[in-house]
Amino acid sequence: MGQTLRANQFSFQANTIRVYSDTGGDLLHVFHTLKVVVDRPNHLLADSVGDDGSTKIVFDGKIAHIYAPQQNKYAAIPVPEGTIEGMLKEAVGRLGVDFPLADFLSSAPNKAFLTGVTSGRVVNTITIDGQPYLHLVFNQPPEIQLELWLSKNDQSLPRRLIVTYLSLPGAPNFIAEFSDWNFNIHPSAAEFAFQPPAGAEKVALKPVQAPPPQSKGVR
Numbered sequence: 723m724g725q726t727l728r729a730n731q732f733s734f735q736a737n738t739i740r741v742y743s744d745t746g747g748d749l750l751h752v753f754h755t756l757k758v759v760v761d762r763p764n765h766l767l768a769d770s771v772g773d774d775g776s777t778k779i780v781f782d783g784k785i786a787h788i789y790a791p792q793q794n795k796y797a798a799i800p801v802p803e804g805t806i807e808g809m810l811k812e813a814v815g816r817l818g819v820d821f822p823l824a825d826f827l828s829s830a831p832n833k834a835f836l837t838g839v840t841s842g843r844v845v846n847t848i849t850i851d852g853q854p855y856l857h858l859v860f861n862q863p864p865e866i867q868l869e870l871w872l873s874k875n876d877q878s879l880p881r882r883l884i885v886t887y888l889s890l891p892g893a894p895n896f897i898a899e900f901s902d903w904n905f906n907i908h909p910s911a912a913e914f915a916f917q918p919p920a921g922a923e924k925v926a927l928k929p930v931q932a933p934p935p936q937s938k939g940v941r
Contacts, residue, residue, distance in 0.1 A: 723878040724832025731909065733759045735902040736823060738772075741894035749892045759907065760827060765914040766806050768821070779819070780916040781809045787916035788819060796918060797925045805829070822896055826880065835870075838862045847874060855881050865889035879903050 736756045744750050754772030764783035770776060778789040781801070786809045789796040801809045807828050813819040828834040836842075842860035849855070854874040861867055866889075871882035879900070886895040918924070 723872055723880065724830060726877045726879060727826055727831040729905050730762045731760065731907050732903065732905045733907050734900055736898045736900050739897040743891065743894065749894055759909055760806065761909050762806065764804050764806060766809065767914060779813065780914060781806065782914045786813055788813060794919060794921060795923045795925050797927055799927065823898060850881055
């Protein structure tokens with residue numbers, strides 16, 4: 723998986739479900755569809771459409787733009803590091819952008835995914851849409867369980883991911899189902915140039931603050 727996802731250019735889609743506890747203590751589910759285009763080392767497009775609104779991230783190698791269509795507002799963040807990983811750190815740290823699949827976009831996806839993991843095993847092989855997939859489970863203290871389904875072939879592409887927070891009330895989880903992997907794309911630089919829509923308001927950023935510690939799946 724790590725070798726495959728280090729490809730220079732690829733795209734994919736992920737349907738995700740995030741569980742959260744509302745003010746009444748009920749566990750509710752928020753659905754999103756995420757479409758991502760990667761052009762390493764420093765270009766990224768990410769469109770997220772979900773129950774709680776939409777977000778678009780456009781990174782041209784120097785500036786990351788985060789756009790909220792419902793409010794017609796956007797923010798621009800300089801990325802001194804000039805990499806996709808550096809951009810995601812800036813977006814999460816300064817704007818609190820939720821991007822739970824960031825590990826799969828790092829320069830070493832396998833190492834990023836296994837950060838903090840202390841044990842893991844292969845559960846079994848299952849069939850999804852007529853193809854075999856390995857079902858793996860990992861443990862990441864304190865009390866986080868990761869389940870990952872990878873295609874049982876040379877690519878080892880992710881098909882499903884479930885992150886379960888065992889220490890939280892109700893053991894809520896984050897679920898992602900991947901599809902439409904494409905390693906034959908050739909995006910142009912123009913596709914990563916953000917053009918503010920008519921009437922869009924640019925939001926001033928607040929001073930940088932150190933983000934709180936976060937666990938895998940909460941980004």
